[in-house]
Amino acid sequence: MKVAILGAGAWGTALAVLLASKGIPTALWARRKEQAEELRARRENKDYLPGVALPAYLYPTADPEEALEGVELAVVALPSKALEETLRALPLAPWYLSATKGLFFQEGRLRTPSEVVEGLTGRPVAVLSGPNHAEEVARFLPTASVAAGPLELAKRVQELFSGPTFRVYTSQDRRGVELGGALKTILALAAGMVDGLRLGDNAKAALLTRGLREMVRFGTALGGEEATFYGLSGLGDLLATAYSLHSRNRGAGERLV
Known part of the structure; x- marks a missing residue:
């Protein structure tokens, strides 16, 4: 399968490193063309995750069509303030995993990032959260996380991300x-x-x-x-x-x- 990580900050890069190190073709989409070019040239995210080499299966790009072409899953690792505006401009993926944290006040109620993603895309959405500092995850220091959503989606996330240093539990309490x-x-x-x-x-x-x-x-x-x-x-x-x-x-x- 192919996965697209939307957002080339520290957390997006760490998740991309995690997947690509397992041999999963992973597109890391950056909003700025200059950043994508630098990531390809250096094979390192010097601004957000210095000292971590990008694996061979990780492909940085600023082209949204290229990043999302043929993907099964899009991982949303965007800053919460840019979530809505950015997603509206991107092609759709079959399903989404939200790795964005925050809360939105819309239409008189609080909404979570996954609810915003679901509302914008109309696609199934799971979430991933836990004690996961990007600096440590990208260097394969041991930790655990929880994938939440409909049970089938949560289990797919668990299978995709689990590894020797990254243990994923499941929950239906998204x-x-x-x-x-x-x-x-x-x-x-x-x-x-x-x-x-x-x-x-x-x-x-x-x-x-x-x-x-x-x-x-x-x-x-x-x-x-x-x-x-x-x-x-x-x-x-x-x-x-x-x-x-x-x-x-x-x-x-x-x-x-």
Whole structure:
């Protein structure tokens, strides 16, 4: 099969490396022609993922027709602010996997990225989320993630992405998985503020423990299942984002104070 990764940032590149290293033909679509040309020439994403070699089965391109021609799956790894505008301009794929995190307020309600993708494309959509810093995934350090959606789609994602260092679990709680990936950002920002103010480990642990309970209450009120928030896409992602030096959210909170 052939897969297209839409978005050549750190996470999109890491997922492309993961698939291409398994011998899966993978098109990595970049929005800027100059970026695609540099990726092809250097075989490295110097701006977003320096030091990681791009495997032979990974083909960077800025041509959307070329990227999506003959693909079975399109992986959406676009920034949330560019999601709608970009997808509207691209050809359709048979089905989609959303790797974008965030929330959208549309028509009086909160929508998750997969709901936005589904609404724009009319195609089946699964999601992938967990404690997955791109820098570590691309270097094949061990981690786990959760694929969520209709069971058949979730299992296809599991089979496609699973490997010796990337273990994928399945869930049918797509909304809960996406809410966990979005809501942990608030707590990670606060955790960074604790670090910046040097309030100590006790304060940070208390913040995250009580914050997790708030996340569960808020997430279940919006339709997620409680158990999901104690799993990889909730607690797991929260810990990685609140403590890691790789975390942009934690780092932003630290710099704010």
